[in-house]
Amino acid sequence: MSTIPKIYVAGHRGMVGSAIVRALQQQSNTHILTHTHAELDLTNQAAVRTFFETEKPDQVYLAAAKVGGILANNNYPAEFIYENLMIEANIIDSAFRTGVKKLLFLGSSCIYPRLAAQPMREDSLLTGTLEPTNEPYAIAKIAGIKLCESYNRQYGESHGIDYRSVMPTNLYGPGDNYHPENSHVIPALIRRFHEAKISHQPSVSIWGSGTPKREFLYVDDMATACLHVMNLDKAEYLQFTQPMLSHINVGYGDDITIRELAETISKTVGYKGTITYDESKPDGTPRKLMDSSRINALGWQAKVDLESGLAMAYKDFLQAETLRK
Numbered sequence: 001m002s003t004i005p006k007i008y009v010a011g012h013r014g015m016v017g018s019a020i021v022r023a024l025q026q027q028s029n030t031h032i033l034t035h036t037h038a039e040l041d042l043t044n045q046a047a048v049r050t051f052f053e054t055e056k057p058d059q060v061y062l063a064a065a066k067v068g069g070i071l072a073n074n075n076y077p078a079e080f081i082y083e084n085l086m087i088e089a090n091i092i093d094s095a096f097r098t099g100v101k102k103l104l105f106l107g108s109s110c111i112y113p114r115l116a117a118q119p120m121r122e123d124s125l126l127t128g129t130l131e132p133t134n135e136p137y138a139i140a141k142i143a144g145i146k147l148c149e150s151y152n153r154q155y156g157e158s159h160g161i162d163y164r165s166v167m168p169t170n171l172y173g174p175g176d177n178y179h180p181e182n183s184h185v186i187p188a189l190i191r192r193f194h195e196a197k198i199s200h201q202p203s204v205s206i207w208g209s210g211t212p213k214r215e216f217l218y219v220d221d222m223a224t225a226c227l228h229v230m231n232l233d234k235a236e237y238l239q240f241t242q243p244m245l246s247h248i249n250v251g252y253g254d255d256i257t258i259r260e261l262a263e264t265i266s267k268t269v270g271y272k273g274t275i276t277y278d279e280s281k282p283d284g285t286p287r288k289l290m291d292s293s294r295i296n297a298l299g300w301q302a303k304v305d306l307e308s309g310l311a312m313a314y315k316d317f318l319q320a321e322t323l324r325k
């Protein structure tokens with residue numbers, strides 16, 4: 001029998017899932033298992049169970065989700081809560097029932113209260129009201145954390161399972177979704193500034209007031225954090241997560257205003273016009289800087305600074321545009 005672990009990456013064609021695959025491929029002796037959305041709809045409980053029974057993976061990275069920016073979350077709340085709850089519940093339960101010992105669930109920084117003390121610590125979970133623009137998504141992500149915790153509590157010792165959760169800050173990088181409305185702020189602004197540059201538009205409009213602050217982490221740094229947390233030994237991981245909190249923050253360590261971000265992207269793209277602010281669009285949470293001291297103490301640190309990361313993201317956008325045409 002092979003001793004190489006069979007690792008299932010759910011959502012391997014997404015921005016984070018593909019970065020996790022890249023990181024896994026750099027390790028020797030890895031058997032990576034993937035299925036596209038068309039091959040396996042993760043909201044389908046029976047199909048997910050059959051997949052796990054047939055493939056019997058040893059480890060799971062759960063990076064599949066219904067994902068989008070502030071407007072997509074606000075406009076499609078039913079899909080964001082339903083699909084995310086189904087994907088998590090189906091994968092986590094099927095993993096347990098087919099003997100998967102190690103699983104890593106990806107949540108999001110929006111699980112914390114809208115006005116949580118900054119930087120946001122893991123134990124601020126469920127201490128206040130959520131940001132309304134993404135509350136349904138956040139509630140699904142909190143359910144994912146609680147699924148991992150509950151299966152660990154009930155079956156951790158008897159079945160030797162160890163299901164962990166990482167809470168990423170806002171991410172960006174190769175493979176991002178560059179949709180003009182439904183994407184997150186970085187890919188949206190890369191597209192908008194690029195299109196304004198090539199069509200010589202005198203100004204670019206940014207959503208909201210420009211005053212909210214966000215923390216941005218390059219996706220390949222996120223992938224190394226995922227492998228790092230998955231591979232920590234149990235005693236090491238638990239020293240920071242006991243007694244009940246199974247999740248761990250993953251952030252860059254610094255944040256900037258949306259105004260500063262827009263100015264930086266404008267420079268990255270080489271746009272020379274002016275920037276205006278459309279206050280009819282939502283600002284969302286005023287600030288969400290992660291306290292990443294736990295994962296830092298466990299030996300992981302972000303490497304890619306925002307300026308270099310944005311340059312690589314812009315290059316990825318240009319390649320994606322060339323391929324699309």
Ligand SMILES: NC(=O)C1=CN([C@@H]2O[C@H](COP(=O)(O)OP(=O)(O)OC[C@H]3O[C@@H](n4cnc5c(N)ncnc54)[C@H](OP(=O)(O)O)[C@@H]3O)[C@@H](O)[C@H]2O)C=CC1
Nearest residue numbers: 011013014015016037041042043064065067106108170171
């Ligand atoms: N991007 C960000 O800024 C942040 C992301 N996260 C979390 O990180 C994880 C990955 O996000 P990201 O890579 O950005 O998202 P993407 O949208 O890039 O990738 C999500 C992947 O999940 C797949 N997927 C979605 N629904 C289904 C389904 N029903 N069946 C099978 N596959 C499905 C998608 O396939 P297809 O495209 O074919 O539908 C896609 O490959 C998510 O859990 C997200 O919540 C957390 C914080 C910030």
Ligand SMILES: C[C@H]1O[C@H](OP(=O)(O)OP(=O)(O)OC[C@H]2O[C@@H](n3cnc4c(=O)[nH]c(N)nc43)[C@H](O)[C@@H]2O)[C@@H](O)[C@@H](O)C1=O
Nearest residue numbers: 069070073108110134183184185188207208212282283284
């Ligand atoms: C990762 C995180 O992503 C979502 O939350 P968010 O942090 O608000 O992410 P966002 O990237 O969409 O916006 C960040 C800020 O940027 C401003 N902004 C300006 N101009 C554009 C713009 O053109 N597009 C977008 N999307 N935002 C813009 C926007 O108004 C906001 O103030 C969650 O719903 C949830 O999915 C989640 O967990």
